[in-house]
Amino acid sequence: MKESILEVENLKKYYGDVKAVDEISFKVLKGEVFTLLGPNGAGKTTTLEILEGLKDYDDGKITLFGEKVQKKVSRHLRERIGVVLQENNFIDHLTTYETLKMFRSLYSKGLDVRGVLKEVSLEDKMNGKVEKLSGGQRQRLAIGTALIGDPEMIFMDEPTTGLDPQARRNVWEMVEQLRNKGKTIFLTTHYMEEAEFLSNYIYVMDHGKIIAKGSPEELISSFGGEKIIEIDADLKSFNLELFKSEFQKVTIEDSKIMIVTSSLPSDMKKVLDLFEQSSVLVNDIIVRQPNLEDVFINLTGKKLRD
Amino acid sequence: MRRILSIFKALILSSWRSPTVIFWNIFFPIILLLILASIFTNIGKGVSVKVALVNESTTFKNTKMDFAEYISEALTGMTQATGGKTPILTLETGVTQNFLSESLEKLKTGKINAVIVIPPLFNTQVYTTIIQQNGGFKLFSKPSVQIYTLENSQTSDVAFTVLSSVLEAFNGEFLKNSGHLADLVSPKMEYVSKSGNDFSYIDFLVPGILIMAVMTVSLFGITDDLLVQREKKVLRKLFVAPLNKSEYFWAMILSNLVIEIIQIFILLAIGFWIGARLNFNAWAILYIVLAIATTLPLGFFIASFAKSADSGNALANIFNFLFMFLGGLFFPISGVPFAIKIVAYALPTTYLGNGLRAAMGIMSSPTPSYLNVLVPLLWAIVMGVYSAKVFKWEV
Numbered sequence: 001m002k003e004s005i006l007e008v009e010n011l012k013k014y015y016g017d018v019k020a021v022d023e024i025s026f027k028v029l030k031g032e033v034f035t036l037l038g039p040n041g042a043g044k045t046t047t048l049e050i051l052e053g054l055k056d057y058d059d060g061k062i063t064l065f066g067e068k069v070q071k072k073v074s075r076h077l078r079e080r081i082g083v084v085l086q087e088n089n090f091i092d093h094l095t096t097y098e099t100l101k102m103f104r105s106l107y108s109k110g111l112d113v114r115g116v117l118k119e120v121s122l123e124d125k126m127n128g129k130v131e132k133l134s135g136g137q138r139q140r141l142a143i144g145t146a147l148i149g150d151p152e153m154i155f156m157d158e159p160t161t162g163l164d165p166q167a168r169r170n171v172w173e174m175v176e177q178l179r180n181k182g183k184t185i186f187l188t189t190h191y192m193e194e195a196e197f198l199s200n201y202i203y204v205m206d207h208g209k210i211i212a213k214g215s216p217e218e219l220i221s222s223f224g225g226e227k228i229i230e231i232d233a234d235l236k237s238f239n240l241e242l243f244k245s246e247f248q249k250v251t252i253e254d255s256k257i258m259i260v261t262s263s264l265p266s267d268m269k270k271v272l273d274l275f276e277q278s279s280v281l282v283n284d285i286i287v288r289q290p291n292l293e294d295v296f297i298n299l300t301g302k303k304l305r306d
Numbered sequence: 307m308r309r310i311l312s313i314f315k316a317l318i319l320s321s322w323r324s325p326t327v328i329f330w331n332i333f334f335p336i337i338l339l340l341i342l343a344s345i346f347t348n349i350g351k352g353v354s355v356k357v358a359l360v361n362e363s364t365t366f367k368n369t370k371m372d373f374a375e376y377i378s379e380a381l382t383g384m385t386q387a388t389g390g391k392t393p394i395l396t397l398e399t400g401v402t403q404n405f406l407s408e409s410l411e412k413l414k415t416g417k418i419n420a421v422i423v424i425p426p427l428f429n430t431q432v433y434t435t436i437i438q439q440n441g442g443f444k445l446f447s448k449p450s451v452q453i454y455t456l457e458n459s460q461t462s463d464v465a466f467t468v469l470s471s472v473l474e475a476f477n478g479e480f481l482k483n484s485g486h487l488a489d490l491v492s493p494k495m496e497y498v499s500k501s502g503n504d505f506s507y508i509d510f511l512v513p514g515i516l517i518m519a520v521m522t523v524s525l526f527g528i529t530d531d532l533l534v535q536r537e538k539k540v541l542r543k544l545f546v547a548p549l550n551k552s553e554y555f556w557a558m559i560l561s562n563l564v565i566e567i568i569q570i571f572i573l574l575a576i577g578f579w580i581g582a583r584l585n586f587n588a589w590a591i592l593y594i595v596l597a598i599a600t601t602l603p604l605g606f607f608i609a610s611f612a613k614s615a616d617s618g619n620a621l622a623n624i625f626n627f628l629f630m631f632l633g634g635l636f637f638p639i640s641g642v643p644f645a646i647k648i649v650a651y652a653l654p655t656t657y658l659g660n661g662l663r664a665a666m667g668i669m670s671s672p673t674p675s676y677l678n679v680l681v682p683l684l685w686a687i688v689m690g691v692y693s694a695k696v697f698k699w700e701v
Contacts, residue, residue, distance in 0.1 A: 052546045075548045083546035089538045091316050093323035098316070105312035106547045145547070155546075 002029040005153055005184050006051070011060035013046055020046040022208035023060065028153075028186060028201075033179050035195045036188040037296070038205035044188040045086065047205075048157050051186070052083050065152070079107055082146030084156040088138060090130040097126040100144055107149035120144040120174070136167030143174055153184040160194060172198060192292040202292075206300050216292060223290045223298070229259040229271060232284040239278070246270055251297055255283075260290070260298060309549055313557035317531065318564060330526065331565055335519035336576055339511065342636060343580055346507045355465035356396045356418040357381070358409035366429035373432045373476075374424045377451070380472050381422075394468060413456055416506065420465035421454040436480075452494045460581040510669070512577040512584065513662040514635035516594065517655055519573055520566050521601040521629060525622040527562040528605025532697070533618040541699065551699055559602060566598055589665035593678075597658045600682040603690035610697035629655045640672070654682040 006028040013021040021043045028034040036044045049055040051062070053073030062069040064077050073081075090099050100113050117123050120140040125133065133141060139159065146154050156175070160168040175198055178185060189195050195202050196216045204212040204219070212219060235255055243250055247267065249260035261267040264287065275282055290298075321327045359381055363374035384395040398409070398418070409421045425431075431449035453469050456462040473492075535541050544554060577584055608625060612618030630636070632646060633655025639647060650656050651673075661678030664671035671678060 054542065054546060075550060078546065078548045081546075085539065085543060085546065087539050088543055089540050090543065091320045091535070091540055093320040094316055098319065102312050102316045103547055106309050106544075106549050108548075142543075145543070149547070 002031060004028065005030045005065060006186070007061075007063040008047075008051075009061040011047065011050065011062065012058045013043075013050060013055070014058055019208045021050070021057075024203075024205070024208070024210045025060075026203050026210065026213070028184060030152075030184050031179070031182050032200040033175065033185045033187060033198050035199035035202045036186075036205050037190070037192075037195045037202050037292070038188075039190055039300075042205045043208040044205055045157055048155055048186070048188055052081070052155055053078050079109075079149060080152050082149060082151035082154040084139075084142045084146045084154070084159050086157040086161065088142035088145075090141070092129075092131050094130055095127050096122055096130060096133070096141055099130050099141065100148055103145040104148045110149040111147065113148070116144045116148050119147065121170075136163055136170060139163060139167065139171060140174075143171070147178075151183070153186065154178060155186045157188050158190065159187070160189070160191065168194075192296070196292050204296060204299060211299050212295065219292060219295045220290055222295065223260070226260050226262050226290060227264050228288050228290050228294055229261055229264075229267065230284075230286045230288065231257040231259075231271065231282065233257070233275070233280050233282040235280065238280045242274055246274065249298065258294075258297070260294070309553045310557045310560070313544070313549065313554055314560045314564075317557060317561035321527075321561065321565060327527075327565075331519070331523050331569055332572060335515055335522070335569065335573055338518070339515045339573065339576060340580070342511055342515075343508050346511075354394060354396060355420065355461055355468060357398075357465055357469065358405075358412070358418050358421045359397060359399045360406045360409060360421065360423045361399060361401050362403075362406075362426045363424050363428040364426045366433065371429055371433055373449075374428050377424060377472065377476060380475065381469075384468070384472070410454060413454055413462075416456065416459070419456065419459065419462045420469060422469050423452040423454070425449075425451070448492070450492050450494045452496060454496045458583050458585070506583075508577075508580060508582040509666075510638070510663065511636060512573070512582040513666060513668065514659055515577075516570060516573055517597045517633075517658050517662065518630050518635050519569050520594070520597045521604075521655065522626060523562055523566050523569060524598065524601030524605045525608060525626050526605075526619070527565065528558065528602060529609045529612065529615075529618040529622045531558040531562070532606070532609040533612055533615040536700070537615040545699075562602065562605075563598065570594060583666070583668060585667045587665065590662060593658060593662040593665055596661070596679065596682050596686075600654045600658065600686045603686050603693060606693040606697065607689040610693040629653055632656075634659050654685040657681040 004027045008027070009025045010023045011021055011025070012023050024043075024047065026034075036047060038044050046055065050057045051064070051073065056071045062073075064073065065080060067077065069077070091102075094102070097113065097117065100116060104110050104113055114123075114126075117126050120143050122137060122140055122144065125137060130138070130141065143156075143159075146156075159175075160171050163171065172194070175185060175187070185198075187195075187198065199216060201215055202213065202219060203210050212222070214222070232255055235252070235257070240252055240257075243252065243257060243259075247259050247261075247270075251258045259267065259271070268287070271285070321331075359378060361374055361378055363372070366372050378399065381395065381397055382399075385393050385397045387393045400406070400409070406421070406423060409418065412418045413421050428449055428451070431447065435448060451473065453466055455466045532541075541554065545551065574584060574586070604625065605622070608621045609618055612621050632639070632650045633653045634650060635655055639650045639656065642650065657673055657678040660671040660673050661675060663669050664675065664678070
């Protein structure tokens with residue numbers, strides 16, 4: 001049994017009537033990648049902000065590194081964590097090296113600045129000004145500032161949002177390397193493939209609540225033997241109500257219809273019959289295994305990126 | 307402390323490398339100082355000095371041995387404009403003791419730049435010195451004229467140089483004609499200290515520019531360090547590291563303070579260069595410190611009720627202009643309408659300017675000196691306490 005590094009019980013944070021975080025509980029084990037998955041506004045960032053020491057919480061209990069967090073995560077606990085924010089900006093006109101050096105001096109102990117620059121592949125940019133860095137380079141510097149204090153646990157809030165596919169891959173590789181080094185990583189994301197690729201454990205969050213949890217495989221297998229029928233058709237002149245009455249689990253978006261089915265042959269026949277009766281132009285019909293995206297749609301009735 | 311210093315270092319380095327910060331904080335006050343100084347005073351034009359000649363000489367009047375008259379004529383000759391240029395000298399002449407005391411009074415208030423006094427027995431002294439040279443009795447002391455100039459006044463120094471050159475020319479003539487070996491007449495220099503309410507515009511301006519410069523750094527520096535960095539989420543990034551808000555706060559205060567000190571030294575050097583009177587003493591330093599202590603909380607105050615970096619910048623501009631022009635930093639507020647005067651006397655800059663000018667001996671303060679300390683101090687405390695309570699770090 002792995003040791004738990006962070007325990008959260010019934011954490012609550014309200015902003016007036018808005019229940020940003022509504023009594024959530026979870027446990028993060030040492031050395032694993034823990035992901036909080038959910039659409040924008042689900043309360044992921046607020047949860048993270050509380051854990052990073054940026055905000056206090058209304059109610060509940062947080063135990064970090066075996067120590068109960070009183071109001072806010074205090075300095076000596078922040079010495080032991082590293083943070084990559086959703087948006088990382090640095091003091092202008094400083095070089096990459098100077099920035100990292102400054103962050104190093106904020107921690108009582110930590111790693112060698114050049115070593116970290118090398119680790120995040122920014123050696124060639126060490127004398128370049130931070131405001132001149134590209135999005136991917138800036139993100140790598142942010143990871144560098146999270147690593148410089150040699151933390152036991154690293155929080156990353158949507159670390160790849162807004163990055164190009166190449167830069168995203170880069171960040172993923174870094175996360176994997178960190179996990180291989182035994183660091184605990186707490187990730188939030190709204191990218192399914194990111195959660196699926198990186199996580200040991202996923203908590204799905206929506207409207208401030210945890211609505212599902214498990215490893216990526218467990219979440220997907222919660223569908224049982226169900227399959228997905230995905231139809232791409234010109235639906236403008238089509239009576240969609242027919243679909244809604246015929247199938248239990250169906251989502252329709254633009255020109256796409258997705259049906260969750262447990263008896264594929266009969267449902268497929270129904271689909272084909274419905275189209276036969278109308279004169280709709282069907283572009284594509286595919287049958288596939290469910291993925292995390294489907295899990296999410298199934299749970300919340302909406303797409304993640306909305 | 308280690309953390310404060312490292313943030314301080316980063317902020318100073320960032321300011322130092324920022325063209326806008328350097329321009330507004332270092333060059334702008336210098337440019338403003340030079341522009342205002344050159345518009346309202348005549349630096350750069352040909353120097354013209356005003357001199358009073360007190361000819362008390364009574365012996366050998368209207369004879370060939372009236373040497374005093376030679377000096378008087380030489381000086382009168384210099385009052386003529388040649389080739390369209392301004393004459394070097396404006397001369398007032400008189401013979402009485404009364405005229406002497408009037409002239410000295412004018413000198414003290416800066417209306418004239420030097421007073422030259424030819425003593426009663428001047429002609430006799432010159433005459434006997436020539437005879438002594440030829441083996442006569444040593445009856446009279448060596449002749450000398452007295453030149454009064456104003457302490458610490460550049461124009462007065464110029465006047466002294468002009469007068470000395472006239473005496474040198476006088477000595478030179480005698481040297482040629484009599485084979486005399488030593489200087490015949492030597493100028494005796496005497497300083498007169500300034501008094502009264504008269505002062506040159508540059509003298510008035512430099513303390514005002516000093517306060518304005520300090521205020522500009524405080525207002526824009528603090529709003530930038532707090533609002534821009536908050537909006538850009540730089541603060542957020544720092545506070546997830548083991549840095550506390552108070553540490554950032556003091557690093558920010560320290561970095562603005564250092565910029566202000568550098569700026570003060572540069573402005574003092576420029577002030578010295580353009581000939582302002584810079585009588586810098588402990589009281590003057592106290593008022594500079596008070597200016598810093600008042601404007602930093604003012605910056606914090608703006609930051610605490612501005613919603614965004616943009617509105618903070620706009621507010622800083624408004625406050626800066628209000629305090630600059632209504633606070634009598636560049637022009638005396640004595641002539642402004644009553645309504646504006648009321649506003650002016652509510653602003654701390656009015657008192658800081660009055661206090662600093664009085665401390666530097668430029669003019670006596672129209673407001674009592676305890677108010678000059680108390681009013682800015684009150685502003686500092688009220689704004690500091692209010693801001694500390696209201697400012698939302700909200701990172």
